[in-house]
Amino acid sequence: MHAWFALAAKDIRLLLRNRGALFFTVGWPLLVAIFFGLIFGGGSGSSRPKIALVVQEQHAATERFAQSVLKLETLEVERVDAATAEQLVRQGKRSAAIVLPEGFGERSARTFSGDPPQIELWLDPSRKAERAMIEGMLMKLGGEAMFASISDPEARRRWLAASRADLDRVDPASRQQFSDFYDALDAMMATPQASAPAAEGAIAGGPAFTPLAVSSREITVAKRGPSNGFAISFTQGMFWALMGALMSFVTSLVLERMQGTWNRLRSAPLTAGAILFGKALACFVVMLASLSLMSLVGALMFGVVPHSLPKLLLAFVAAAAAFTGLMMLLASLGRTVQSASGAAWAVMMPLAMIGGAMIPLFVMPPWMLQLSNLSPVKWAVLGIEGAIWRGFSFAEMATPVAILLATGVLCGGLGAWRITRQPA
Amino acid sequence: MIRIDSVHKQFGSTVALDGLSLDVRPGEIFGLLGPNGAGKSTTMALLTGLQAPDAGSVSVLGGDPRDASLRARIGLAPQSLALYEHLSGRENLEFFARMFGLRGERLKQRVDAVLDVVQLSDRQRDHAGGYSGGMQRRLNLAAAIVHDPELVLLDEPTAGVDPQSRNALFENVLALKAGGRTIVYTTHYMEEVERLCDRVAIVDRGRVLAVDTVAGLLRSHGGTPVLVVERDGSSERIETVDPLAELNRIAAAGPIAAFHVERPRLEQVFLHLTGRSLRD
Numbered sequence: 248m249h250a251w252f253a254l255a256a257k258d259i260r261l262l263l264r265n266r267g268a269l270f271f272t273v274g275w276p277l278l279v280a281i282f283f284g285l286i287f288g289g290g291s292g293s294s295r296p297k298i299a300l301v302v303q304e305q306h307a308a309t310e311r312f313a314q315s316v317l318k319l320e321t322l323e324v325e326r327v328d329a330a331t332a333e334q335l336v337r338q339g340k341r342s343a344a345i346v347l348p349e350g351f352g353e354r355s356a357r358t359f360s361g362d363p364p365q366i367e368l369w370l371d372p373s374r375k376a377e378r379a380m381i382e383g384m385l386m387k388l389g390g391e392a393m394f395a396s397i398s399d400p401e402a403r404r405r406w407l408a409a410s411r412a413d414l415d416r417v418d419p420a421s422r423q424q425f426s427d428f429y430d431a432l433d434a435m436m437a438t439p440q441a442s443a444p445a446a447e448g449a450i451a452g453g454p455a456f457t458p459l460a461v462s463s464r465e466i467t468v469a470k471r472g473p474s475n476g477f478a479i480s481f482t483q484g485m486f487w488a489l490m491g492a493l494m495s496f497v498t499s500l501v502l503e504r505m506q507g508t509w510n511r512l513r514s515a516p517l518t519a520g521a522i523l524f525g526k527a528l529a530c531f532v533v534m535l536a537s538l539s540l541m542s543l544v545g546a547l548m549f550g551v552v553p554h555s556l557p558k559l560l561l562a563f564v565a566a567a568a569a570f571t572g573l574m575m576l577l578a579s580l581g582r583t584v585q586s587a588s589g590a591a592w593a594v595m596m597p598l599a600m601i602g603g604a605m606i607p608l609f610v611m612p613p614w615m616l617q618l619s620n621l622s623p624v625k626w627a628v629l630g631i632e633g634a635i636w637r638g639f640s641f642a643e644m645a646t647p648v649a650i651l652l653a654t655g656v657l658c659g660g661l662g663a664w665r666i667t668r669q670p671a
Numbered sequence: 672m673i674r675i676d677s678v679h680k681q682f683g684s685t686v687a688l689d690g691l692s693l694d695v696r697p698g699e700i701f702g703l704l705g706p707n708g709a710g711k712s713t714t715m716a717l718l719t720g721l722q723a724p725d726a727g728s729v730s731v732l733g734g735d736p737r738d739a740s741l742r743a744r745i746g747l748a749p750q751s752l753a754l755y756e757h758l759s760g761r762e763n764l765e766f767f768a769r770m771f772g773l774r775g776e777r778l779k780q781r782v783d784a785v786l787d788v789v790q791l792s793d794r795q796r797d798h799a800g801g802y803s804g805g806m807q808r809r810l811n812l813a814a815a816i817v818h819d820p821e822l823v824l825l826d827e828p829t830a831g832v833d834p835q836s837r838n839a840l841f842e843n844v845l846a847l848k849a850g851g852r853t854i855v856y857t858t859h860y861m862e863e864v865e866r867l868c869d870r871v872a873i874v875d876r877g878r879v880l881a882v883d884t885v886a887g888l889l890r891s892h893g894g895t896p897v898l899v900v901e902r903d904g905s906s907e908r909i910e911t912v913d914p915l916a917e918l919n920r921i922a923a924a925g926p927i928a929a930f931h932v933e934r935p936r937l938e939q940v941f942l943h944l945t946g947r948s949l950r951d
Binding site: 249250253254257260261264265506507508510511512513514515516517518670 | 682716719720721722739740742743745747749750751752753754755757758762766767769770771772774814
């Protein structure tokens with residue numbers, strides 16, 4: 248076990264010190280992704296999630312809240328009617344719709360009594376990440392709206408009057424505490440030193456309340472498509488990241504044999520299988536790291552946000568396993584760097600062409616799609632796209648993941664078998 | 672220590688070893704002398720378990736070298752520089768030491784010790800790719816002995832090395848012998864064998880032609896020394912087993928302008944045994 252990690256650490260260290268190999272494993276795939284993303288029209292001008300806003304009543308507080316939502320810098324919000332919003336979400340053209348229903352404004356005036364103001368969130372059930380982000384932003388806006396209502400003397404007067412009128416609806420055990428709190432708040436906010444922390448402190452330890460209640464309505468996206476051109480180009484860039492690592496490790500494995508380090512390692516108390524496993528482990532880790540880096544850059548800078556992180560990780564693991572196995576097999580095809588890398592390009596390029604790494608799968612004619620089933624590149628692309636923008640369920644992910652893992656095991660096993668049988 | 676008995680090894684149609692037999696004793700430097708393609712490296716591959724014989728038997732340290740636990744007691748310096756150029760000298764040694772199971776303080780002590788032996792302590796942080804040829808050869812040797820093996824196999828350890836580095840390597844090899852290690856040393860340089868080896872096997876076309884000490888080989892196969900005498904403007908060559916007595920006899924008969932003795936070398940031994948020069 249220790250030897251595996253020592254072997255893998257050695258190979259990763261060697262890769263990090265080889266600027267050329269490092270560039271083709273990390274830098275080149277990013278350049279490909281960005282360049283072709285721009286060509287595909289990926290630069291839509293915004294990487295912010297697109298959200299629809301529906302306002303279902305005429306009320307000053309509701310309108311104020313709607314305006315604050317429209318001003319959010321982290322979301323691209325467009326105000327539309329309910330039917331349009333539902334259609335946009337269903338078509339996948341908007342990540343979600345925020346709905347301010349009737350009664351929202353009235354409830355905003357009664358923060359500590361009755362039900363909090365309700366907001367509906369319409370979105371696809373798979374969009375858990377967006378849901379958490381939007382809910383957090385709405386809660387923040389709700390808190391700010393409440394504070395604004397008690398900071399303005401006239402608004403505060405109306406808010407306190409409404410709250411005092413509702414005292415009989417408050418839990419009897421807390422009724423006196425709320426009454427005292429309203430009196431203290433009124434007196435305190437009238438002073439020039441009034442500040443937000445004082446208002447928050449006044450309710451600390453009291454009954455829990457929430458400035459908003461967010462309920463969700465699930466709208467399943469009928470047909471998904473890539474959110475922008477970068478969603479396509481980054482998947483293709485990820486293929487090049489896998490390819491860069493594959494070629495680096497094919498070269499590395501052949502060089503071990505050419506330079507004699509393979510014989511030196513074989514003269515150590517290690518099996519050939521252990522040495523090859525250490526090499527495969529390094530290759531797998533580099534591929535996984537490179538894919539993760541691509542995904543991070545895509546998400547942070549180009550709006551390529553995966554619809555499911557666990558599924559993306561699953562796709563990455565399966566793709567890295569398949570390409571690691573291919574690396575082992577291709578390294579067994581040549582005794583020199585030239586012959587092995589030549590064989591690797593000769594095998595991988597056709598697989599990439601029919602596999603969707605050069606021509607996107609969704610624009611392929613049917614016959615080519617059929618042919619692409621033979622290429623592990625297709626299943627890697629499909630698995631990654633499934634997790635990024637195709638919205639695959641785990642059941643849908645099972646096929647590409649199983650094919651990729653089987654490819655990794657079969658190719659890796661065959662490659663290792665061939666290498667261990669070649670003369671020292 | 673090592674017993675190779677009637678080993679045959681063939682790669683395709685090429686016969687690498689043709690009934691080769693050897694015995695190496697504990698604590699000696701045993702030389703394998705032969706031209707390129709004689710079977711020296713194949714013999715080394717058998718001794719480290721990298722190859723299995725097609726026929727015959729190989730016993731190293733009392734066991735089969737294909738047994739992984741036994742290989743921990745053997746150190747190999749391959750003919751090619753088996754090093755990672757983008758790792759420093761120290762990182763190379765630490766890595767190979769780990770492959771032989773060394774850990775922690777023991778690993779550090781051994782790496783420090785071998786760096787000192789091969790005089791690379793001051794360059795230990797530099798990438799091996801930046802070393803001179805001689806320094807790389809010394810590092811190649813250090814990687815073979817970092818785990819303190821009982822048996823050290825040196826396959827053409829001075830190939831492409833300048834005279835100064837060659838002398839440093841000779842000192843390292845002699846120090847290993849002084850430390851009780853058994854060494855198998857392959858080369859096609861006769862001077863190295865004459866200087867270092869306790870016993871020598873002359874190998875050609877996969878067979879051992881003769882095994883003995885250098886002196887024994889010269890006696891048995893080197894032929895008679897030649898006394899060359901110059902007098903009266905001419906040179907005379909006289910084969911004699913006792914050049915001093917012959918010189919005295921000639922000097923008594925008249926004045927001698929100059930003389931020298933041509934003693935047999937391993938080159939003559941090889942020529943005698945194979946009918947061709949070692950460098951053919």
